[in-house]
Amino acid sequence: MYKRISRRDGSVIILVPRHETHSVTWEVMYKVGSRHEQRSVNGVSHFIEHLMFKGTKKRPTTKALSKELDAVGAEYNAFTSKDNTSYYIQTDASHLELGVDMLSDMLRHSKFERKEMERERGVIVEELNMYRDNPAMRIDEIFETTIFSGSSLGREIGGPREVIKSVPHEKLVSYKDRFYYPGNMVIGLAGAFKEDRALRLINRYFPEGKRKAKASITKFVFAQAKPRVRIEFKETDQVQMMLGFPGYPHRHKNLDALTLLSVIMGGTMSSRLFIQIRERKGLAYVIRSSAESFEDTGYFAVHAGLDKSRMDEAIKAIRDELVRMSRHGVSRDELRRAKDNIRGRLILKFERANSYLSYLMGQELLTNRILNLDERLRQLDAVTYDHVNRVARKVVSWKQANLGLIGPYRDKGHFLKLLK
Incomplete structure (x- = not known):
């Protein structure tokens, strides 16, 4: 309430x-x-x-x-x-x-x-x-x-x-x-x-003052036509990597489907990336995915901490999982479990009054629309299997891939080849 x-x-x-x-x-x-x-x-x-x-x-x-x-x-x-x-x-x-x-x-x-x-x-x-x-x-x-x-x-x-x-x-x-x-x-x-x-x-x-509208933004529009790589050189044993693609803004019709995809791919310890990249191949300690959104844009990304001696193998393995998601989609059971996961996490999080307050305030400030917990859960439940798989086919576009790395590397060209 x-x-x-x-x-x-x-x-x-x-x-x-x-x-x-x-x-x-x-x-x-x-x-x-x-x-x-x-x-x-x-x-x-x-x-x-x-x-x-x-x-x-x-x-x-x-x-x-x-x-x-x-x-x-x-x-x-x-x-x-x-x-x-x-x-x-x-x-x-x-x-x-x-x-x-x-x-x-x-x-x-x-x-x-x-x-x-x-x-x-x-x-x-x-x-x-x-x-x-x-x-x-x-x-x-x-x-x-x-x-x-x-x-x-x-x-x-x-x-x-x-x-x-x-x-x-x-x-x-x-x-x-x-x-x-x-x-x-x-x-x-x-x-x-x-x-x-x-x-x-x-x-x-906080007495009332003169009426003035909220601050506006300069909207961002993706115009990327080829993959990009940025490397910050640092002598490390573990390489930090983020690989991602353009996503959706706060109120976009595809955002909830992408959020569910992110949970399926890397949101839990039973997710595809965690099982394949960490548990089965031993290529990472940390691996997760996220769907981030802003007022006008967003992104879907995979973050991993990787063994520097097996970087090519790790990036190729992550790429293979993303390609598999894009080509073959996800199962109905995976979608059901992702919905249940988000439902449970939101209910637990919003048991804390201050967390619920911040959630409501953020919506008011940045989306001009507030969904309470019940409305948010109904919105997620309404996402269909077909919708999720349409977004899965659309979001992974290798022409718009972006790779960020922190590790002992300087050659962007080598990593660009891995994205093509």
Whole structure:
């Protein structure tokens, strides 16, 4: 159960009451991420997220902010993605007001002091270094810069270190003012609360402003006519690989069929790729597939950690499984099990009120349509065997294959041959 309230300024409130719990989670989500950035300021969405924790007029330092939340055992954090930035605070339900007060103070009254910005440059560079030094975490960005080449979707969320070290304070503040406004925001609350008090608090701490539509995007259109490979050279024993193809945006009629295909191919320990590539051939420790979607596009990809001495064998084996899926489709039993798997995982995930809240808020912000859990499950159940196999034949197009690798290689030509 949830309630959606649309306000006159374009902002939306999502309430998820769970009176059997003893906690509350406040979340505020903005439609801004790395895909909204120009190349010269790539990384500022994430930079701004960091600076929201650096002090306000009321709570002038990071310590003042964190000390107040730590004193009540709160869990709090934020994250930036390609298309949204979110902030959340979870507390004991008796501290309902503290959570919304703190988020309002951070998001509406942060000081953005120059000295804090200068200090935080080094912190973010070290965060970027951490990801770059972890190939299993880094490979997604290598792949997405390949498949979305030439687009802002293909830029890294954290941005280049050179931009983080040099972006001017004025540009960062200007960018924040451009995207942090009520009409570009969803406010959420989940847990044990009384609706009338919650709404009074929201209206007090997030008063309505001038009406303004949500931020728009520059739509991405695939125009790829031949396979692409990007290699990040690194001396490793295990090679990280992502191989993928264009997929579908959030509300596309084929997305659910592709999601089910992804579960069948590499979503579980009984999936085709896990059994064939890991269990039977011993070529990988980690292997999985995913169907990722955005507002205007998406992709289907296989991710694996592979033995560098058997790379050709591994890529050919993965290719063979994808070809088999494309040519022969999947069985009715595989489809039934994939539907049951997703159903079970969603039910378990949404037992947590904060997870259900984030799911609803993301739909509101990025798809302009909310499906509750029951509606989502009915939508998946309605996907037919014929539909899944039509998508299976369509999605694997080797002319539009994209391969990202992190390992001790420099020759793209060798791997391009394996994709043809």
